[in-house]
Amino acid sequence: MQRATYCRRSPRKGHNLEVGIRSVCAVSDPLFVPYLPLSAIALTPSAARTLQPLVAAGATLWVPPALMPLPDARPYEEPFGAWLAAQWLQQRAFVFAMATGAVVRAIAPLLSNKSSDPPVVVVDRAGQFALGLCGSHAGGGNRLTRLVANYLGAVPVLTDAAADADLPSVDVLGVPFGWHRGNGNWTAVSAAGARSEPIRVWQSAGSHLWREQLPDDHPFVFATDAATAPLAPEAAGKPIAELWIDAVEREFPPETAAVQWHPRVLWIGIGCERGTPQALLESALARVLAERGLTAEAIAGVATLDLKADEPGLRSFCRDRDLPLQVFAPEVLQAVPVPNPSEVVAEAVGTPSVAEAAALQAAGDGAELLVPKQIERGEGGAATIAIAQAVYEFTGRSGRLYLVGIGPGATAQVTPAARAALQQADVLVGYARYLDCVAPLRRPGQIVEPYPIGAELERARRAIALAEWGLTVAVVSSGDAGIYGIGGVVMEELRQLGWDGREPAVEIFPGITALQSAAARVGTPLMHDFCAISLSDLLTPWSAIAARLEAAASADFVTALYNPQSRDRKRPFAAACEIFMRYRDPETPVAIVRNALRKDERVYRTQLDRLEDAPVDMVCTVIIGNRSTQFYGDWMLTPRGYLGFGADENTPADD
Ligand code: SAH
Numbered sequence: 001m002q003r004a005t006y007c008r009r010s011p012r013k014g015h016n017l018e019v020g021i022r023s024v025c026a027v028s029d030p031l032f033v034p035y036l037p038l039s040a041i042a043l044t045p046s047a048a049r050t051l052q053p054l055v056a057a058g059a060t061l062w063v064p065p066a067l068m069p070l071p072d073a074r075p076y077e078e079p080f081g082a083w084l085a086a087q088w089l090q091q092r093a094f095v096f097a098m099a100t101g102a103v104v105r106a107i108a109p110l111l112s113n114k115s116s117d118p119p120v121v122v123v124d125r126a127g128q129f130a131l132g133l134c135g136s137h138a139g140g141g142n143r144l145t146r147l148v149a150n151y152l153g154a155v156p157v158l159t160d161a162a163a164d165a166d167l168p169s170v171d172v173l174g175v176p177f178g179w180h181r182g183n184g185n186w187t188a189v190s191a192a193g194a195r196s197e198p199i200r201v202w203q204s205a206g207s208h209l210w211r212e213q214l215p216d217d218h219p220f221v222f223a224t225d226a227a228t229a230p231l232a233p234e235a236a237g238k239p240i241a242e243l244w245i246d247a248v249e250r251e252f253p254p255e256t257a258a259v260q261w262h263p264r265v266l267w268i269g270i271g272c273e274r275g276t277p278q279a280l281l282e283s284a285l286a287r288v289l290a291e292r293g294l295t296a297e298a299i300a301g302v303a304t305l306d307l308k309a310d311e312p313g314l315r316s317f318c319r320d321r322d323l324p325l326q327v328f329a330p331e332v333l334q335a336v337p338v339p340n341p342s343e344v345v346a347e348a349v350g351t352p353s354v355a356e357a358a359a360l361q362a363a364g365d366g367a368e369l370l371v372p373k374q375i376e377r378g379e380g381g382a383a384t385i386a387i388a389q390a391v392y393e394f395t396g397r398s399g400r401l402y403l404v405g406i407g408p409g410a411t412a413q414v415t416p417a418a419r420a421a422l423q424q425a426d427v428l429v430g431y432a433r434y435l436d437c438v439a440p441l442r443r444p445g446q447i448v449e450p451y452p453i454g455a456e457l458e459r460a461r462r463a464i465a466l467a468e469w470g471l472t473v474a475v476v477s478s479g480d481a482g483i484y485g486i487g488g489v490v491m492e493e494l495r496q497l498g499w500d501g502r503e504p505a506v507e508i509f510p511g512i513t514a515l516q517s518a519a520a521r522v523g524t525p526l527m528h529d530f531c532a533i534s535l536s537d538l539l540t541p542w543s544a545i546a547a548r549l550e551a552a553a554s555a556d557f558v559t560a561l562y563n564p565q566s567r568d569r570k571r572p573f574a575a576a577c578e579i580f581m582r583y584r585d586p587e588t589p590v591a592i593v594r595n596a597l598r599k600d601e602r603v604y605r606t607q608l609d610r611l612e613d614a615p616v617d618m619v620c621t622v623i624i625g626n627r628s629t630q631f632y633g634d635w636m637l638t639p640r641g642y643l644g645f646g647a648d649e650n651t652p653a654d655d
Contacts, residue, residue, distance in 0.1 A: 028058025029151070030400075030507040031417075031424050035093040035119070035144050041076070041084075047097035048073055050127035053151060054095060085110060088118070093135075093144055095121045103133060115171075115181060119144045123154060131157040140175070143424055146443065150420040167218060168445030170199065170243060173210045174261040176426035176447075176471055178395035179245070180297040184252055184259030192241035192257055193219055203245035205298070206263025206393045209427075209447050247298035247370075247389060249289070262297040263393035266370070267326075269359025269386040270304050270314060271345070276381025278313040278320070284376035284383045292371055294387070300394035301326060303362035305333060305354045313381070324394070326362045333357035340373050359388035366391040395470030399504035401463060401494075402473065403487035405480035405511020408597040409437045413517070418509040422474050429463045430476030430486070438476065460490040464497065467504035479513040484534055484562055515560035518593035518621035521603050523635035525591060525623050528642075530558035535565070535572040542572065549576050553583040558629065558638055561622040577612040580624055584608055589625040591636050592616055605631060 028036060038059040042048040048063050048070050055061050055072040065075035077083040087094075088110045096103045103122050111117055111134065119141030120133040130152065132145035142158055149156035160169070170193050171186050192199055200221045214220065220243070242258035244250060247266055252258040268285065289296055301324040308314055309327045318325045330350035338360065341352035351357060355373045371387035402421040407413035414422075422428065423443045428435060432450035442448070451459045463475045481487030487508060494506070519526045531552050537545060552559045559580075565573040580588070586609035594602040594617070606614050608624065616622060629638040 029056065029417075030505070031147055031420050032057040032059070034140065035147075037091050038093045038095065039087055039091045040095045040097070042073075042097040043102075044125065045070060047123075047125045050123060050125060050152065051095060051097050054148070057151060059095065081106065081109075091118060093119045093121075093141075095123060095130075095148055097123045097125055097127075100131065100133070107134070114186075121145050121148050123148065123152065127152045127154050129157050130154040132159070143443070146423050147420055150416055150423070153416075167193065167215065168210055169193070170259065173445065174206070174245070174263065176395075176397075177207050177209075177393055178264055178397050178470060179206060179393070180262045180264065182244075182260035182262050182295060182297055183250065185254070185257055186259050188257035189241045189243060189259045197241065199241040199243050201243045201245065205246045205265045205389065206261070210445075213445075213447055247294050249293055249295035262295055264298055264300040264396060265363075265390045265393045266294065266299045267359045267362040267367070267388045267390060268299060268302045268323075269355035269357070269362070269373075269384075269388065270302055270308075271354030271358075271373075271384040272304075272308065272311060272314060273381040273383075274311070276311070276313050276383050277379070278317045280376060280378045280381055281313055281317045281383050283378065284374070284385050287376065288371055288374050288385050288387065292387070294370070296321075299323060300390060300396075301362060303328065303358035305330060305349060305351065305358065307349060308354075324396075326358070328358055328361055332361060336360050339369065355384040355386035356388075359386045363388035363390035364392065392469070397470035399467030399470045400472040401467045401475060401490060401504050401506045402509060403477065403481040403485075403490060403506065404474050404509045405477050405482070405485065405487075405513070406434060406438055407479060407512040408514065408517040409434075409478065409595070410597050410599075411438065411440055413512055413597055414438065414441065415509065415511065418511060421507070421509045422476070424472065425474035426471045427463075427466055427473045428476055429459055429466075429473055431459075431478075434476050434478050437478075456486055456489045457493065459486060460493045463490060464493060464504070477511065479517075480511045482508060482510075483513045483532070514562060514596065514621045515623070517596035518560065518591065518623055521593050521596050521601070522591040522605070522623070523632075523637050525558055525589075525625055525629060525636045525638050526560075527638040527640045528558060528626060528628075530560065532560045532562055533576075534562040535569075535576060536563035537569070537572055542575075545572060546575065546579065549579045550583075553580045556583075556626045558626045559624045561624070563618060564620055564622050565616045566618045573616060574612055577608070580608055580611075584624070585627060588627070589629050589631050589636050590614075591623045592620050593623070594620045596621065605634070605636065 032038065036058045040051040040054045040059040040061045042051050042063050045067060048061060051061055052072055061073045062076040063070055063073045065078065068075045084106055100122050107120060117135040119135035121144055122131045122133050130145050130149035132141050135141040145158060146156045170190050189199060196219050198221050199219050200223050202223050244260040245263065247262060250260055270281065302318050303326040304314065306327040306329050333351040333353060336357035338353040338356040340356060343352065345354060346352040356369060360367050360369060367388045367390050369386065370389045373384045373386040376383050402425055404418045404421050406418060419441055422438055422441050427447040427449060429449045431453055435448055435450045449462065463473045467473045475486055475490055477485035477487055479485060515532055533548050533552060535545060561576060586607065588608040590606050590608055590611050592604040592614055604614055625636065625638060628642055629636065
């Protein structure tokens with residue numbers, strides 16, 4: 001199992017019972033968070049109306065001052081060009097509802113390069129189409145385009161080559177893992193991929209997860225050895241595109257179609273004298289990297305002894321390079337086997353190695369010491385540097401867990417929000433059958449991890465491990481994830497792990513639960529108070545289930561039975577029928593809905609005294625009516641009040 005090798009934040013203990021604490025975080029749609037701050041710009045009132053829903057998602061809606069006041073909108077400053085130029089530097093993404101030509105002219109002077117430009121989406125005034133204009137790949141623009149389209153009910157229009165192939169595009173495949181893009185001719189290699197020409201891949205660092213979901217006709221040729229890598233016969237003899245994935249600093253001749261990704265696998269162990277200046281650390285690192293041919297782009301972070309945590313030179317070194325600093329106690333470092341221990345160091349700080357031991361410790365299980373300690377002396381101090389390569393890269397990203405209910409099964413029943421969550425995720429984890437149900441909704445290049453039925457805990461643990469590592473993981477449940485669903489298993493497991501409630505972030509996307517689907521197939525049986533009872537006694541003692549059945553039956557709740565009966569578990573269902581018979585009329589209407597809203601759906605109507613012999617299995621939901629429920633033709637109806645039973649005739653119902 002891939003596990004994060006970096007430290008999780010220590011769990012915050014205690015509970016936060018402040019009312020509204022979550023709603024403070026929920027002012028924007030969670031799926032938009034990676035794209036905020038986001039400017040939505042409209043020039044006409046109708047265009048502003050089209051973009052207005054994005055305000056609820058967290059966007060700021062800008063309109064010409066002359067259009068004010070408009071609901072939810074703010075006036076931009078004239079002149080537009082200068083205002084946009086300033087926004088360009090501050091915003092993560094842009095959505096325009098303007099003529100495409102006008103957008104192109106407005107942003108043309110601001111574009112600098114494909115990997116740093118913010119994503120720009122153009123929506124037509126009527127909100128029918130959302131076009132990914134630029135920043136589409138590297139900036140996550142394809143995902144934003146799908147998200148905006150989903151939100152506005154528009155069709156996403158993606159025009160780059162990777163969008164229509166079921167392939168991760170070469171220039172984004174490392175993004176989920178936090179890899180850095182290195183030098184190379186990205187345009188040429190991407191073009192080769194788009195033309196389905198072979199791309200030879202050398203990967204000696206970083207995750208292989210991106211390789212596991214490739215379609216059969218993918219263009220990658222994996223080389224374990226440059227000389228022996230197999231090549232498609234038609235490509236033999238021709239120069240082919242190259243993709244290198246490692247920690248090596250490489251310059252390619254400009255005419256070659258070659259690129260490199262750098263997974264962040266290098267942990268730099270540093271020991272230094274008190275007061276050693278940042279400049280000396282910089283020159284020491286530069287020298288060591290250059291001597292070994294390693295790239296700074298592959299650095300995961302810096303590790304040292306806890307005594308050095310407040311060294312100003314070291315701290316500013318990490319801050320300027322945006323690198324995490326991991327510190328370890330001498331007792332921890334002492335236990336790490338290293339090639340070059342020193343008695344002098346042991347005497348001074350309580351561990352025979354700082355640089356080598358800290359690098360290895362931070363890099364985690366299976367790490368390799370690439371560079372044994374090197375000493376650099378200079379003005380104002382001295383530093384020791386060692387470099388270890390980790391098996392699992394540091395992603396540098398905050399992971400997210402989306403608990404997604406997909407409803408009963410048909411894609412038409414998946415809510416737009418759940419759809420969007422599935423598309424935004426890096427990884428989908430779930431029972432294989434449910435993942436198949438949502439296969440048409442997937443985004444090319446997503447990692448999909450199907451599981452057999454029953455492996456709930458395993459699924460939950462895997463999803464959590466991937467999210468702790470920094471990935472956005474959608475855990476897919478049928479119906480609603482929090483109703484007898486995998487969502488609850490994930491939350492319980494997080495609690496077991498001492499989760500701080502924030503990292504990884506959890507978002508829950510409700511789905512249509514089985515009792516709603518089943519009810520909708522037979523009528524309106526849930527119009528009065530109802531309850532759900534699961535008959536599975538796997539984790540719940542039968543005595544508790546029986547007590548609930550008694551209570552529901554005696555209190556006249558309309559009752560939906562989940563997990564009613566399996567081949568090996570028949571007793572609870574027979575007992576449930578017997579309990580209800582004691583409290584209800586034998587002619588009480590009962591509906592059995594098998595595979596509701598799936599292609600092999602079956603609906604049976606019966607009455608309570610015949611229920612025990614009815615065809616009921618684990619893909620059925622059973623709805624037992626209350627004492628005023630009736631069949632009307634094929635329909636099962638529960639009145640909204642207890643008319644004729646002495647209750648208030650004016651019981652209101654929501655419409
Ligand atoms: N999280 C799911 C419930 C999972 S428990 C939800 O919210 O719907 C599994 C039980 O749900 C099954 O044994 C069955 O009783 C019921 N169920 C799930 N999908 C169903 C469907 N399409 N039709 C009928 N019952 C269903």
